[in-house]
Amino acid sequence: MKGLRWPEPLRSYGISMKVVLAALMILFGAIPLLIQCQVMVGSFRQAQLETRGIELQNQCMILSNKMTRAGYMEAEFSGAASIDTEMQTIADAYNGRIVLVNQNYRVIKDTFNLSVGRFYPSEEVIRCFRGENSGSYNRQQQYFSQTIPVYNRNQDTVIDGVLVITASAENIISMMDGVRGKAEFFVMVAVVVLAVAAMGAVFLFMEPIRRLQRSLDQVAQGDLEADIREDSYRETRRLSAAVNKSLSKLRAVDQSRQEFVSNVSHELKTPITSIRVLADSLMGMEDAPIELYREFMADISDEIDRETKIIDDLLTLVKMDKSAASQMNISQVNVNALLELILKRLRPIAKRGNVELTLESMREVTADVDETKMSLAITNLVENAIKYNVNSGWVRVTLDADHKYFYVKVADSGIGIPEEDVDHIFDRFFRVDKARSREVGGTGLGLAITKSIVQMHGGVIDVESILGEGTTFAMRIPLNYIPRQEARA
Ligand code: ADP
Numbered sequence: 001m002k003g004l005r006w007p008e009p010l011r012s013y014g015i016s017m018k019v020v021l022a023a024l025m026i027l028f029g030a031i032p033l034l035i036q037c038q039v040m041v042g043s044f045r046q047a048q049l050e051t052r053g054i055e056l057q058n059q060c061m062i063l064s065n066k067m068t069r070a071g072y073m074e075a076e077f078s079g080a081a082s083i084d085t086e087m088q089t090i091a092d093a094y095n096g097r098i099v100l101v102n103q104n105y106r107v108i109k110d111t112f113n114l115s116v117g118r119f120y121p122s123e124e125v126i127r128c129f130r131g132e133n134s135g136s137y138n139r140q141q142q143y144f145s146q147t148i149p150v151y152n153r154n155q156d157t158v159i160d161g162v163l164v165i166t167a168s169a170e171n172i173i174s175m176m177d178g179v180r181g182k183a184e185f186f187v188m189v190a191v192v193v194l195a196v197a198a199m200g201a202v203f204l205f206m207e208p209i210r211r212l213q214r215s216l217d218q219v220a221q222g223d224l225e226a227d228i229r230e231d232s233y234r235e236t237r238r239l240s241a242a243v244n245k246s247l248s249k250l251r252a253v254d255q256s257r258q259e260f261v262s263n264v265s266h267e268l269k270t271p272i273t274s275i276r277v278l279a280d281s282l283m284g285m286e287d288a289p290i291e292l293y294r295e296f297m298a299d300i301s302d303e304i305d306r307e308t309k310i311i312d313d314l315l316t317l318v319k320m321d322k323s324a325a326s327q328m329n330i331s332q333v334n335v336n337a338l339l340e341l342i343l344k345r346l347r348p349i350a351k352r353g354n355v356e357l358t359l360e361s362m363r364e365v366t367a368d369v370d371e372t373k374m375s376l377a378i379t380n381l382v383e384n385a386i387k388y389n390v391n392s393g394w395v396r397v398t399l400d401a402d403h404k405y406f407y408v409k410v411a412d413s414g415i416g417i418p419e420e421d422v423d424h425i426f427d428r429f430f431r432v433d434k435a436r437s438r439e440v441g442g443t444g445l446g447l448a449i450t451k452s453i454v455q456m457h458g459g460v461i462d463v464e465s466i467l468g469e470g471t472t473f474a475m476r477i478p479l480n481y482i483p484r485q486e487a488r489a
Pocket of ligand 1 (some may be wrong): 212364380384385386388412414415417425430431432433437441442443444445446448471
């Protein structure tokens with residue numbers, strides 16, 4: 001799933017998490033509050049209007065009943081004064097107007113005294129005479145209107161007149177405006193309180209992340225020893241654990257780099273020190289015979305060779321370390337022929353140690369490899385097998401393959417490797433016996449180079465050894481070369 005992504009302008013600006021969180025909290029708090037306020041004020045207003053409408057209707061029904069009972073519409077009626085007063089009172093109380101229309105649609109009573117005698121054939125009045133009461137609220141002009149029939153005193157099916165009541169809802173509306181104003185003020189205060197609380201909460205919430213940031217800044221300034229620990233949240237715990245893991249890897253790399261540099265300096269210094277000692281002792285001798293000079297010069301020359309070999313090996317190793325696929329010179333190579341050539345070259349050295357060197361090929365193998373590098377890797381193994389062998393010992397090289405890999409084994413009857421050293425055998429400058437390695441011209445870099453080459457080909461190399469009995473190196477290389485993904489910058 002793709003995570004939340006801001007639009008590019010926001011991302012490039014680097015919007016703060018604090019701002020986002022505070023905005024979300026305010027938004028999710030304020031919007032429901034505003035909606036609730038609107039709904040409540042709206043329904044309260046509606047309830048007020050309905051109550052007012054019902055009240056008005058009731059009052060007018062009572063009035064119309066009184067009129068019916070008193071025979072108000074009849075010509076000979078007298079004593080209308082009390083009913084008139086009541087009509088006036090109701091009209092005043094509801095801030096409205098009551099008009100009484102007779103069967104001829106003439107206004108016979110008007111609390112405003114403006115329309116008496118006028119013709120009033122409005123739709124509601126006509127309908128009311130037909131027996132349909134109507135009551136409505138005009139939202140735009142904010143008034144109620146209601147028609148109520150006044151029945152004949154003797155025949156309660158005959159409608160003698162119609163009361164038309166109109167009443168303003170202005171006071172309800174203005175009251176509601178007041179309520180709305182207060183509610184809105186309350187919401188505003190609540191939003192401000194919410195905003196302050198949200199910012200406070202976000203500040204507290206983000207504190208562990210800020211602490212983590214400070215620790216990371218410390219690391220960025222080069223302090224690899226910093227312990228990044230932030231356990232406040234599961235996320236920060238995971239994040240700091242991941243950072244710590246990377247840091248410890250970085251520390252290990254840093255340490256191995258330092259070790260390597262100090263090893264290199266040491267290794268390079270050794271031949272130079274020897275040369276110096278040889279030269280100094282020659283210079284300290286007066287009238288030294290020419291033979292001694294020759295002997296010392298030969299030793300100095302050996303030391304120079306040694307120094308050159310160390311430097312060559314180091315350069316090879318550095319090139320391997322870069323391990324860029326572009327440095328591989330892959331071609332189809334007949335591995336049988338390659339092995340034969342290597343053994344042919346090494347046979348004189350084996351002969352010197354009286355070591356029997358044999359090659360056993362199970363099948364013809366052709367593989368995509370970098371011939372020079374592969375040759376170097378196998379030469380190192382066979383050379384070691386000869387160098388660390390016993391007198392009259394043997395070295396057996398075998399080649400086999402399946403549909404995916406080819407396998408080269410170099411087994412010897414040599415001195416073997418102590419169990420505790422087997423794991424370090426591929427480390428740079430590691431030698432089980434420094435003196436012996438030096439004696440046979442070793443630099444301690446051969447196996448490190450071999451391992452790099454094997455890995456560059458996507459293969460693996462393994463070693464098995466029994467002290468005093470012999471050692472077997474076994475490597476497995478893919479027949480088809482697949483370039484390694486270049487490490488991302
Ligand atoms: P060196 O230049 O010293 O030979 P290598 O990296 O080739 O360096 O080997 C590292 C060490 O591993 C050697 O010094 C030796 O002690 C040990 N070693 C390598 N190959 C063999 C072997 N076939 N038998 C016994 N010891 C070996």
